[in-house]
Structures are given as C-alpha cells and as structure tokens.
Amino acid sequence: MKTSILKFNILLLFFLIFSCNDFVEVDFPTNQLPSLYVFENETTANGAILNLYSELRDNSIYNGKLSSSSILFGLYADELDYYGNPTSGLNDIYLHHIDTNNTEVKTIWTNSYKLIYMANASIQGLENSHFSSKNTLMAEALFFRAFMHFSLYTIYNEIPYIKSTDYLVNSKCYKNSQSEIYANLIEDLENALVLLQDANINTNxxxxxxxxxxxxxxxxxxxxxxxKAINYSDLIIHSNRFQLVNDINTEFLKNSTSTIFQLKTAKEGSPTNEAPIFTITGQNPNNIALTKNFLNSFENGDLRKIYWVKSSSNGNWFFSSKYKQINTLASSSEYSIVFRLPEIFLIRAEAYVNTNKKNEAISDINSIRNKAGLNGISNTNENLFEAILNERQHELFCEHGNRWFDLKRFGLLSQTLLPLKPSFQDFHQYFPIPESEIILNQNLLPQNQGY
Structure with a gap:
C-alpha cells in the first residue's frame, strides 16, 4: 500500500509540474522522467492516462469554457457576438485584431503542447511496462498526441509534430510540413487501432x-x-452501435444514442463546462450571445432552433442551449461531446459529393434534415455543397469551431465575414505563432503570413 501511495504521489507531482510550466520550459534531466516509475504499476499508469482526459476536458481547446474552440472560433466566425471585457484577448479575436502576443493565441499553443508532452511521457513510460492493459493505455496516449497535433495544425498551419520528451530536442524543434503532419497523424492513429483492438468498446x-x-x-x-473519409465513416455508421436520435431534445444527454466520444464531468452531478458558459440566466449576456445572422439562417420549423436555441428572460438575447444542466444535481445529465454521429453522416455526405455519388450524398443529408423535422432535399438542381454547408452550420453550431473550419475549407471566409467584420483579412485563416515561443525557439520561423 505504501508503495502504491508513493507512486501515486510521484504521478501527481509529475503532472503538477506539467500544469505549472510552459511546454518549452519543462526542464527535466534529459530522458530521466518520474513517469518511468508511474508506469511500472497498472493502477498508477491508468491514472496517468485518465489525467489526459481531465486535461482535455479542463485545459485544452475542448474545455467548453471561454477559452475553448467552441467559443473562440464561434466569435472568430459568424456564430457568436461578444459582450465581455473590451480589453480582453477574446474581444480582439471577435474583432479580428489579434497579434502575436494575444493571450488566447498563446494559451492554445501552450496548453496543447503540454497535453502532447504528457501523452509522450505516457508513451515512453509504457514502452517497458508488462501489465495486461499496456496496449490499451498506449493506444489512448497515441490518440491524444494525434488529436492535439491535428487541432494545432488546423489553427496554426505548419507546426512541430513532437514525439519526444527530451527537453533539449523539443526546445529546438522545427515546424513540420503539411504532408509530414498528416503522415504522423495517420501513423499514430493506425498504430493506436492495432494496439486498441476492441478495448473500451462498451463505453463512449x-x-x-x-x-x-x-x-x-x-x-x-x-x-x-x-x-478514406467514406471508409472510416462507414465503419461507424454500419456498426449499428450508434443511431440518430428520434427526439432531438435528447441529443446531448449523456446516454444519447448518437454520441461516439464524450468527456465526463469533473464530478458526477456537476454540469458540463459548456452549459453555464453558453446559458444566459438573466436579461443580458455576460460574455456571448448568438448572432442575429445565425438565428435568421434557420429554416422555418427546424427543430434544432426550437430545442437548441433559447432566449434570455427578456427575450432580447439568444444562446446555444444544447447543454441544459447548469446546476449541480445528484447525477450529471450531460457530458461534453467530442464526436457524435450526425457529424459522421455529414463527413460522408461531403466525401460522396466529391466522388460523384450524388444520390448517396442526398440520402445522408436528408437523414440529418429529417432528424431536425425538415423535408429532404430533392435530387434535381440542388447545390449539394451548399446543402452540406447549411446542414453543418445548423447541426454543429457552437461545437469545437466547426463553422470556422468549414468556411475556411470551402474558401468562403472573405465572402461570409467581410460584410460582418470589416477588419477581416485573408491571412486570418491561421493564427500567428505566439511571439514568446519564437523568442525561445527561432526554428519556429518563419512566422505565419501577415503577422
């Protein structure tokens, strides 16, 4: 028992060190990490991996708070208006006035690489482990490493793909090219699949x-x-483990049939981070509200507007009400969803259109429209790309910045944002690399265009 307590305390110290230092400043002796002791024991090793989930929920861009991708890129795009502190980094993002010293830009970079460092330490620590769940835990760590690198890439463009825990190596790393980043992502995830097999299959x-x-x-x-996008979508849709909900008001409950992956609340009974941040409990917003343009873009009778959009007490402001529990209960009714089935249908629909499978694309689009109480689109004279973008806008609003990344992927940033945000410029499609990181590591140059 004393040995277990000692190892658990080492684990806590190990991750507390991560949470208190910038990624580039973590200064352990090269290749001598306390995690090596943690991963000798299955219980403490599992605790280390569970800590990655906690970090994703509480400190990453998937944290559901004001610093999350759901809000940052909702403000940066056309989903949210900002009513908070006018001198904050959030307001600069909303107005497209960001620079290389923006606090939110730096926080995303720093916290993402902290989580990557933690994943790498877990991978390294597990390499010499011998307990039965080693492969499962290794696969989870590989997923986290890939997930955070993919997120960073979509925000900053070329970034270093870090696989080492060696401070001296990491402090002088270079940016990887797009092709190198994709190759690393696929390698990590395919290796994770081999290791994972059917582990964790009965939980989301x-x-x-x-x-x-x-x-x-x-x-x-x-x-x-x-x-490939179609093939991986098929593996989910044809598994029959997930179903589109019959009652759209249940979509974000923790037992929803459409949820592929979600993050538990910090304590059972607590609300998600998202619910109290998005909800306007009084007459006026504390920080954010849905834009009029977005509200006016819904079709009449769209159940997503009826059930997922609510108003302030005076009816003047509207907010995303996908997550509804804002107070502590005996049991949490919702967890924070990362992936759900409707997004997979829309991924497949877009891939179908690009492979000239028009009827299949229409079927997937209509599956989502019918769930929302809308009539299906016909197969005559429909702009299917426009139809997909429309469904993504109304199905995935205020979820992890999907709207921003969709406008970027479809080449519609200028067309959509310039009438709303006069300060928008084309180079805003990527955030700048934080100036503080470039000062520490000149190999991160050149800076992204425009900054």
Whole structure:
C-alpha cells in the first residue's frame, strides 16, 4: 500500500509540474522522467492516462469554457457576438485584431503542447511496462498526441509534430510540413487501432476504435482523401452501435444514442463546462450571445432552433442551449461531446459529393434534415455543397469551431465575414505563432503570413 501511495504521489507531482510550466520550459534531466516509475504499476499508469482526459476536458481547446474552440472560433466566425471585457484577448479575436502576443493565441499553443508532452511521457513510460492493459493505455496516449497535433495544425498551419520528451530536442524543434503532419497523424492513429483492438468498446467516455475512426474520417476529409473519409465513416455508421436520435431534445444527454466520444464531468452531478458558459440566466449576456445572422439562417420549423436555441428572460438575447444542466444535481445529465454521429453522416455526405455519388450524398443529408423535422432535399438542381454547408452550420453550431473550419475549407471566409467584420483579412485563416515561443525557439520561423 505504501508503495502504491508513493507512486501515486510521484504521478501527481509529475503532472503538477506539467500544469505549472510552459511546454518549452519543462526542464527535466534529459530522458530521466518520474513517469518511468508511474508506469511500472497498472493502477498508477491508468491514472496517468485518465489525467489526459481531465486535461482535455479542463485545459485544452475542448474545455467548453471561454477559452475553448467552441467559443473562440464561434466569435472568430459568424456564430457568436461578444459582450465581455473590451480589453480582453477574446474581444480582439471577435474583432479580428489579434497579434502575436494575444493571450488566447498563446494559451492554445501552450496548453496543447503540454497535453502532447504528457501523452509522450505516457508513451515512453509504457514502452517497458508488462501489465495486461499496456496496449490499451498506449493506444489512448497515441490518440491524444494525434488529436492535439491535428487541432494545432488546423489553427496554426505548419507546426512541430513532437514525439519526444527530451527537453533539449523539443526546445529546438522545427515546424513540420503539411504532408509530414498528416503522415504522423495517420501513423499514430493506425498504430493506436492495432494496439486498441476492441478495448473500451462498451463505453463512449474512453477512447475506443470508433473514436479513432471518427478522427480519421475528419482528418481524411480535411486532406481531401474522400474514399478514406467514406471508409472510416462507414465503419461507424454500419456498426449499428450508434443511431440518430428520434427526439432531438435528447441529443446531448449523456446516454444519447448518437454520441461516439464524450468527456465526463469533473464530478458526477456537476454540469458540463459548456452549459453555464453558453446559458444566459438573466436579461443580458455576460460574455456571448448568438448572432442575429445565425438565428435568421434557420429554416422555418427546424427543430434544432426550437430545442437548441433559447432566449434570455427578456427575450432580447439568444444562446446555444444544447447543454441544459447548469446546476449541480445528484447525477450529471450531460457530458461534453467530442464526436457524435450526425457529424459522421455529414463527413460522408461531403466525401460522396466529391466522388460523384450524388444520390448517396442526398440520402445522408436528408437523414440529418429529417432528424431536425425538415423535408429532404430533392435530387434535381440542388447545390449539394451548399446543402452540406447549411446542414453543418445548423447541426454543429457552437461545437469545437466547426463553422470556422468549414468556411475556411470551402474558401468562403472573405465572402461570409467581410460584410460582418470589416477588419477581416485573408491571412486570418491561421493564427500567428505566439511571439514568446519564437523568442525561445527561432526554428519556429518563419512566422505565419501577415503577422
């Protein structure tokens, strides 16, 4: 027992060190990490991996808070208006006034690489482990490493793909090219699939093969590898483990049939991070509200507007009400969803259009429209790309910045944002690399265009 307590305390110290230092400043002696002791024991090793989930939920861009991709890129795009502190980094993002010293830009970079460092330490620590769950834990760590690198790439463009825990190596790393980043992503995720097999198959709160399929489908969509995006989408849709909900008001409950991967709340009974941030409890917003343009873009009778959009007490402001529990209960009714089935249908629909499978694309689009109480589109004279973008806008709003990344992928940033945000410029499609990181590592040059 004393040995277990000692190892657990080492684990806590190990991750507390991560949480208190910038990634580039973590200064352990080269290749001598306390994690090596942690991963000798299955219980403490599992605790280390569970800590990755906690970090993703609480400190990454998937944290559901004001610093999350759901809000940052909702403000950066056309989903959200900002009513908070006018001198904050959030306001600069909303107005497209960001620079290389923006606090939010730096926080995303720093916290993402912290999580990557933690994943790498887990991978390194597990290499010499011998307990039965070693492969499962290794696969989970590989997923986290890939997931955070993919997220960084979509935000900053070329970034270093870090696989080492060696401070001296990492402090002088160079940016990887797009092709190198994609190759590393696929390698990590395919290795994770081999290691994972059917582990965690009966839960959606830990990574299983369907979580990895979902990320691979999205990666291949972004890389315009249409057939691969279809194949990984098929593995999810044809598994019969997930179903589109019959009652759209249940879509975001923790037992929803459409959820592929979700993050548990910090304590059972607590609300998600998203619910109290998005909800306007009084007459006026504290920080954010949905834009009028977005509200006016819904078709009449769209159940997503009826159930997923609510108003302030005076009816003047509107907010995303996908997550509804804002107070502590005996049991949490919702967890924070990362991947759900409707997104997979829309990934496949887009890939179908790009492979000239028009009827199949229409079928997938209509599956989502019918769920929302809308009539299906016909197969005559429809702009299917426009139809897909429309469904993605109304199905995935305020979820992990999907709207921003869709406008970028479809080449519609200027057309959509310039009438709303006069300060928008084309180079805003990527955030700048934080100036503080370039000062520490000149190999991160050149800076992204325009900054």
């Amino acid at each position: 709160t830990r990574i299983n093969k369907f979580t990895i399929y979902a990320l691979l489908a999205k990666i291949h969509l972004y890389n315009k590898e249409w057939n």
